[in-house]
Amino acid sequence: MEKILSKHFFNPEARRLSFYLQNDGYEAARKALTCMSPQEIIEEVMKSNLRGLGGAGFPTGRKWSFIPKDSPEPRYLVVNCDESEPGTFKDRHIIEWTPHTLLEGVMIASFAIGAHQCFVYARGEYVRYANILQTALEEAYRAGFFGKNIFGTGFDLDVMIHLGAGAYICGEESALLESLEGKKGWPRLKPPFPAVSGLFGRPTIINNTETISYVPVIIRNGGEWFSRLGSLKSGGMRLYSVSGHIRKPGVYELPLGTSLREIIYTYAEGMRNGRKLKAVIPGGSSTPVLTAQEIDVKMDFESLAAIGSMLGSAGVIVMDESACLVKALAVLGKFYQHESCGQCTPCREGTGWMTRILHRILTGRGVKGDLENLVRVANNIQGNTICALGDGAAMPMISFVTKFREEFESHIFHKRCTAVR
Amino acid sequence: MSLETLSDQLLAEISEILAKHPQRRPALLPILHACQRRNGYISPEIERAVAELLGIPVIDVREIITFYTLLLPKPVGKHHLQFCTNLSCHLQGAEESVAAACRRLGIEEGETTADRRFTVTTVECLGACDMAPAMQVNDDYYANMTSDRVNELLDKLS
Amino acid sequence: MPTLTIDGQPITVSKGTTVIQAAEALGIYIPRYCYHPGLSIAGSCRMCLVEIEKAPRLEVACYSQAADGMVVHTITENVRLARRSVLEFLLSNHPLDCPVCDQSGECDLQNYYMEFGLYQSRFLENKIKRRKAYPIGPHVMLDNERCILCSRCVRFCDEVSKSHELGIVNRGERSEIALYEGRELNNAYSGNVIDICPVGALTERDFRFQCRVWYLNRTASICPGCARGCNIEIHYNVLRPYQSKGKRILRIKPRFNPAVNKWWICDEGRYGFRHIDASNRLRECEAQTADGVIPLGMETALKTAAAWIGESIEQHGKDSVGFFLSPELSNEDLYAILKLARHLGISKIDFRNPGEHPGFEDNFLIRGDKNPNRRGCVELGLYHRQRENGGWMAEEIKQGTLRMLVAFLQDLSLEPEFKAALVSLKRLIFVGSNSNATSEQAGLVLPSATYAEKNGSFTNFQGRAQRFERALVPLGDSLPENELIARIAAHFRMPEQPFEREQLLLDLRAEFPFFDQSTLDPPDVELAYQTTIAQREHA
Numbered sequence A: 001m002e003k004i005l006s007k008h009f010f011n012p013e014a015r016r017l018s019f020y021l022q023n024d025g026y027e028a029a030r031k032a033l034t035c036m037s038p039q040e041i042i043e044e045v046m047k048s049n050l051r052g053l054g055g056a057g058f059p060t061g062r063k064w065s066f067i068p069k070d071s072p073e074p075r076y077l078v079v080n081c082d083e084s085e086p087g088t089f090k091d092r093h094i095i096e097w098t099p100h101t102l103l104e105g106v107m108i109a110s111f112a113i114g115a116h117q118c119f120v121y122a123r124g125e126y127v128r129y130a131n132i133l134q135t136a137l138e139e140a141y142r143a144g145f146f147g148k149n150i151f152g153t154g155f156d157l158d159v160m161i162h163l164g165a166g167a168y169i170c171g172e173e174s175a176l177l178e179s180l181e182g183k184k185g186w187p188r189l190k191p192p193f194p195a196v197s198g199l200f201g202r203p204t205i206i207n208n209t210e211t212i213s214y215v216p217v218i219i220r221n222g223g224e225w226f227s228r229l230g231s232l233k234s235g236g237m238r239l240y241s242v243s244g245h246i247r248k249p250g251v252y253e254l255p256l257g258t259s260l261r262e263i264i265y266t267y268a269e270g271m272r273n274g275r276k277l278k279a280v281i282p283g284g285s286s287t288p289v290l291t292a293q294e295i296d297v298k299m300d301f302e303s304l305a306a307i308g309s310m311l312g313s314a315g316v317i318v319m320d321e322s323a324c325l326v327k328a329l330a331v332l333g334k335f336y337q338h339e340s341c342g343q344c345t346p347c348r349e350g351t352g353w354m355t356r357i358l359h360r361i362l363t364g365r366g367v368k369g370d371l372e373n374l375v376r377v378a379n380n381i382q383g384n385t386i387c388a389l390g391d392g393a394a395m396p397m398i399s400f401v402t403k404f405r406e407e408f409e410s411h412i413f414h415k416r417c418t419a420v421r
Numbered sequence B: 001m002s003l004e005t006l007s008d009q010l011l012a013e014i015s016e017i018l019a020k021h022p023q024r025r026p027a028l029l030p031i032l033h034a035c036q037r038r039n040g041y042i043s044p045e046i047e048r049a050v051a052e053l054l055g056i057p058v059i060d061v062r063e064i065i066t067f068y069t070l071l072l073p074k075p076v077g078k079h080h081l082q083f084c085t086n087l088s089c090h091l092q093g094a095e096e097s098v099a100a101a102c103r104r105l106g107i108e109e110g111e112t113t114a115d116r117r118f119t120v121t122t123v124e125c126l127g128a129c130d131m132a133p134a135m136q137v138n139d140d141y142y143a144n145m146t147s148d149r150v151n152e153l154l155d156k157l158s
Numbered sequence C: 001m002p003t004l005t006i007d008g009q010p011i012t013v014s015k016g017t018t019v020i021q022a023a024e025a026l027g028i029y030i031p032r033y034c035y036h037p038g039l040s041i042a043g044s045c046r047m048c049l050v051e052i053e054k055a056p057r058l059e060v061a062c063y064s065q066a067a068d069g070m071v072v073h074t075i076t077e078n079v080r081l082a083r084r085s086v087l088e089f090l091l092s093n094h095p096l097d098c099p100v101c102d103q104s105g106e107c108d109l110q111n112y113y114m115e116f117g118l119y120q121s122r123f124l125e126n127k128i129k130r131r132k133a134y135p136i137g138p139h140v141m142l143d144n145e146r147c148i149l150c151s152r153c154v155r156f157c158d159e160v161s162k163s164h165e166l167g168i169v170n171r172g173e174r175s176e177i178a179l180y181e182g183r184e185l186n187n188a189y190s191g192n193v194i195d196i197c198p199v200g201a202l203t204e205r206d207f208r209f210q211c212r213v214w215y216l217n218r219t220a221s222i223c224p225g226c227a228r229g230c231n232i233e234i235h236y237n238v239l240r241p242y243q244s245k246g247k248r249i250l251r252i253k254p255r256f257n258p259a260v261n262k263w264w265i266c267d268e269g270r271y272g273f274r275h276i277d278a279s280n281r282l283r284e285c286e287a288q289t290a291d292g293v294i295p296l297g298m299e300t301a302l303k304t305a306a307a308w309i310g311e312s313i314e315q316h317g318k319d320s321v322g323f324f325l326s327p328e329l330s331n332e333d334l335y336a337i338l339k340l341a342r343h344l345g346i347s348k349i350d351f352r353n354p355g356e357h358p359g360f361e362d363n364f365l366i367r368g369d370k371n372p373n374r375r376g377c378v379e380l381g382l383y384h385r386q387r388e389n390g391g392w393m394a395e396e397i398k399q400g401t402l403r404m405l406v407a408f409l410q411d412l413s414l415e416p417e418f419k420a421a422l423v424s425l426k427r428l429i430f431v432g433s434n435s436n437a438t439s440e441q442a443g444l445v446l447p448s449a450t451y452a453e454k455n456g457s458f459t460n461f462q463g464r465a466q467r468f469e470r471a472l473v474p475l476g477d478s479l480p481e482n483e484l485i486a487r488i489a490a491h492f493r494m495p496e497q498p499f500e501r502e503q504l505l506l507d508l509r510a511e512f513p514f515f516d517q518s519t520l521d522p523p524d525v526e527l528a529y530q531t532t533i534a535q536r537e538h539a
């Protein structure tokens, strides 16, 4: 299968504008700006079946179509490069190895929605990688791809790269907007959705880095072509971040619908040290865990939903028999406790509560009823919060405890860890 | 207290940032980043000076600094060792490298060496699970941290 | 105008109305912590979750806007469960120190727990320790352990007082209310955060441990602190004075009036009740004699007052007697005085006008005019007589034409001309509640009741005559001014009846149409500071 975004990963040359141009760089943007109307671009993206790759999987073309048309009001494009979902590291690869693909996508998307200003919000830890993107951006500016009158079409576009400062919640789109406005990342109440009232109260489209990066190839080869790469409802390719007890951790670009088994055993070359697979988180830490028996699932939105999990950010975390799942869940619990923004009651109070229960179980002080209570607390968070972080904290709890109950019970009743060391 | 706290260089950098932002408040995070890069952390004096500069309540700046974990209200060592202990790094034994660093430096997690050269902290996922166990020292990422590699790194950083 | 159905009852509301408001209009109370009608919507406590048909999950009633055809359920099993779980979350880190908490009895954690909670606690973990009760300003104490982070206080300081002292620092469960070090919560309206705090996290320094709130009596009143006339409630403790060291009034709370003060009052007004039980209160009638000041019985004192006035008029004519009034008197007091003056033919009436040096003023509630009833004086036709701040009276006193003065409430000696003139007066009667330099110079002192001890009305700067009710029995022998006047009038063969409260009002309205048209606000007891279930049921 021909790679799209990952074709030139690990080739430092590929970051350069000259290299990019030799490989048809910015041709899709030229085509979009000079030969297509914004409406045509949006239709092409709709045809491609491209869905948001940041986690929620919302159809990208549809999202763009919500932007008010024929209104003189300024609007913005925001690229979400906050990438803080545990197990996810694909956006980092994009800005490190193929920054111009993202920038070209930015150009096309901005044109499609009529934005003249784009912000790229990169997590604060990614300073070095954001600098690579900044260098590429400056190169592109110098070559006239950004700024005023792009391709002589009269279209103006400025891009600003903004660094976060250490807050997972700022990956949530409305918290990200707050952060861009200089505030703390407290998610906003919805509606209104950003496409109606976003950054500075203006219509705003927020897309994940990878989502935007797939736009150029869609314009170049057509939406149909991209859509046919994937499964029926989830078009195209995507980058799977694979990590954990795996021989070859890394980013794998594969069609949507590739089976999890294939990803683990074929591409990532199987389990480390010949150990047995125990559990897999398929789409970043917030998605419900799968057992070893469930890995024949196709990695697309519908197939995972059908077995009660989610594709999320496609961050695959693989755990073998040596992993203590009580500890693993406690690690995740601590993460959500640490990252809850603290705005709404269930998530603020519930994440810490669940983590304390897990810590108690882990340190041999678990009691009967703890698991029921843990699941009950998780259920009381889920669906009752302002943003999806609460759900993301609850889902691993419910799925781990449900699917690996004996392991937790062993800790509680026998004070014994069943992980194979 | 006030703008004199900020060095001329920093003030120049700040006016550059302000020039890029049509509104003032959105410049807050970039300005705090700049302050921290030059000063190592954000002191109460800087906090007040920035609030004054942007014309915002100082408690707002305090909220921001205590909300975002990368903004530091207290100084850290010259080399800030940040070990990811989230799931993928934990699965690969991140705690070992944390322990190795602490042992070698004679400090606990969260502490700074007496000579102010090293601080060890554990952090949440760095977006580098492919490099697990991963760590960040100041701006740089390091991959596959074992006790040995921690020691090698510390030799180099000294 | 969307029409929606809440718990089976249809209601049509204006566009933009939220579900919580629409429900309230139907008399359906949805529990809430962060929502306050006077503040922006936070939607963060999640207490007000309700079921809206066709929505995939529960929605917060405080933020959801009414839509046509919307069907809302506020008492389903899911809603009950959600409320109970929010309560459980809030209590999971709450210290449960109700026995030593001043909010006890008007706490929305307690109230909702009784109404929606009552689960078996399943919380085995250690609670987060935080800073307990410490002062954060001249009037307010903060207890971070009791705080449920509803952010009402922060929004108040950002949106209403616009003073921005408070913030929520840290993140997640470590979040807490804080001030910047070295700053205090010291704005002109700081006390309101105590009222809107739904729990006992913000309490009144002044009221701490004074009295359990369920022992408090409450009476609707009007703040006499300035010309706005904020609607207030006086909270007092008459049955158990030993609990509060003999102080009768324990606190003042705002009373909701959308046209005057909304939900708020200023600190000046909130703590401006101390003169009522102050040591300089005049408790009995006094007369100045060669042997010094001697107490008099009320009957004797009133007889003396009437005799002095009568003598002066008889011997030196009607113009030898003057009344020096105060814009702190109620409409009824002023009118009673006017009636007596007319009966006796006295026309030398004036005011001291401290408002010529207006005090602090802002563009919110606080007025520069510190008198509650200047507008009433104007409407009664008294105020225009005021000339050069009463200086002409001082002149006439010095010339010897004005021989006798009945001075109400205020200290005349604060005016330099008067200070000099007072010694030339043949006779000075002082009517007032607290002693001052003028009362000390007076030959006869008649103690009068304070606003908390009488019925009446003040006309605020907007022209609203607002009624207030008597909360306390007048201290000692003191009486409301209009009663004193009525009883003096009796000595001049005026019947009592025109001075009776209802007749006074009827006549007032008949003679001054202004008081007929102007809204004479009924003092309905609506609590602005709390809308708890207990109190609603009580009402």
Ligand SMILES: Cc1cc2nc3c(=O)[nH]c(=O)nc-3n(C[C@H](O)[C@H](O)[C@H](O)COP(=O)(O)O)c2cc1C
Residues within 6 Å of the ligand: A051, A052, A053, A054, A055, A056, A057, A058, A060, A080, A081, A082, A083, A084, A085, A168, A169, A170, A171, A172, A173, A174, A206, A207, A208, A209, A211, A212, A387, A388, A389, A392
């Ligand atoms: C807690 C939380 C964290 C998130 N973090 C990210 C992130 O780091 N990157 C991202 O692209 N989307 C993240 N999202 C999803 C965004 O809210 C949003 O759906 C996405 O950026 C939209 O882009 P897409 O449609 O291209 O996926 C997060 C959502 C939540 C609730």
Ligand code: SF4
Residues within 6 Å of the ligand: A169, A186, A187, A339, A340, A341, A342, A343, A344, A345, A347, A348, A385, A386, A387, A388, A389, A390, A391
């Ligand atoms: S769910 Fe958690 S992260 Fe989201 S708004 Fe509520 S407290 Fe904040």
Ligand code: SF4
Residues within 6 Å of the ligand: C146, C147, C148, C149, C150, C151, C152, C153, C154, C177, C196, C197, C198, C199, C201, C202
């Ligand atoms: S102190 Fe009171 S009003 Fe302020 S956030 Fe806490 S509970 Fe709410």
Ligand code: FES
Residues within 6 Å of the ligand: C031, C032, C033, C034, C035, C042, C043, C044, C045, C046, C047, C048, C049, C060, C061, C062, C063
């Ligand atoms: S009252 Fe609606 S969320 Fe708090």
